[in-house]
Amino acid sequence: MLVRTAPEALTQRPIPFLRSAWPWRSLAYLLAAVVPGVPVMGVVAGVAVTASPAVAVAGVAVVALLTPVVARYERWRLRLVDDVPLPVTPGGLRREAALGGVTVLLLWWLDVVMALFAAVGLVLLILTPVVQPTVSVPVGLAASGLGVLLVPVAAYTLTAWAGARGAMTRAILAPQAAELSEVLRSRARLVDAFETERRRIERDLHDGAQQRLVALTMSLGIARLDLPDDTPAGRLVARAHDEAKQALAELRALIRGVHSQVLTDRGLPAAVRDVAGRSPVPVEVELALEERLPPAVEVTAYYVVTEALTNVARHSGASAARVTGGAEGGTLLVEIRDDGRGGADPGRGSGLTGLADRLAVVGGRLSVSSPAGGPTLVRVEIPCA
Secondary structure (H helix, E strand, O other): OOOOEHHHHHOOOHHHHHHOOHHHHHHHHHHOOHHHHHHHHHHHHHHHHHOOHHHHHHHHHHHHHHHHHHHHHHHHHHHHOEOOOOOOOOOHHHHHHHHHHHHHHHHHHHHHHHHHHHHHHHHHHHOHHHHOOOOOHHHHHHHHHHHHHOHHHHHHHHHHHHHHHHHHHHHHHOOHHHHHHHHHHHHHHHHHHHHHHHHHHHHHHHHHHHHHHHHHHHHHHHHHHHOOOOOHHHHHHHHHHHHHHHHHHHHHHHHHHHOOHHHHHHOHHHHHHHHHHOOOOOEEEEEEOOOOOOHHHHHHHHHHHHHHHHHHHHHHOOOOEEEEEEEEOOEEEEEEEEOOOOOOOHHHOOOHHHHHHHHHHOOOEEEEEOOOOOOEEEEEEEEOO
16 A cells, blocks of 8 residues: 555554654654744744843744745645645645744644654663663663663654644645645546547547548449459458448447537537437437537536436337436536436446546536336536536
């Protein structure tokens, strides 16, 4: 298992955890908190020595100016206990300022105290016979033995505290809602990139391979006219001509599956009718749209309808299906009904989970009603804004 954060390291088995670098990384993370504390300790020392209000004011001003630097340092230090990259989120400067202020005022000395208590204190306990030579030998050896036994406890304590501090830093710099928004935006970008690639593949197939097959089919057709059908050469050319026509038909079907040119040229209703016309199950289409919808909405709706009709043909045992819908209140509503056996369940690989994920990218929603014995109703809602 790939471990990327200190809390994940704590879930490992004891021996692999203790042999890993995570306890040492956690200790380094906590000791590195001394750096933000240096300006604060300098201000406190200056005020204690001079007892001057001016020195106190100047020190506070210096610490305030260093707060953004401290925040950047905290972002860098986080990598010791959290290898997951931080996303770029709105309000980043305000969040960094808040993190820098909390670190300077409170968190740095807590980290240092925890490191000193768990690590330095443990080392001193193990070295009791050396640092306290006046202690009797049995007591010193007992203290050293106790210190050795407490090493795993210290490792878990340091890693737990460092993991909690890292999680706190991540929560301030990139709240969960912001990370979720970034994930959704990233998924939308991936879908857009995928759709662009689909269009490129469709264009290359249409302008390249399809044109070559058309030329080959025409050449074989002309050769077939010049050769008698009852000769070996004539039979071979006829077979090659038929296979070329079949390959051309399959390529055209593949191109339509990669990207619907009908969707691009004529819109969603015409594209759905085109899919319905090629379905082995009779499909009635009633889509009332007065104007073209945004491309992302049309592509998503077309994809969902196509996959739903494919599921109808493969799994439902239906004798007929119907696609209805329209735009209401800025939302595209599409329903796919069939009179099949029902029992559609996303958990059994019916493809419904994939449809819901695709809809989620554009803020859409999928609902399914499919009792045993049928009928099945798939309802799709996609915001058009």
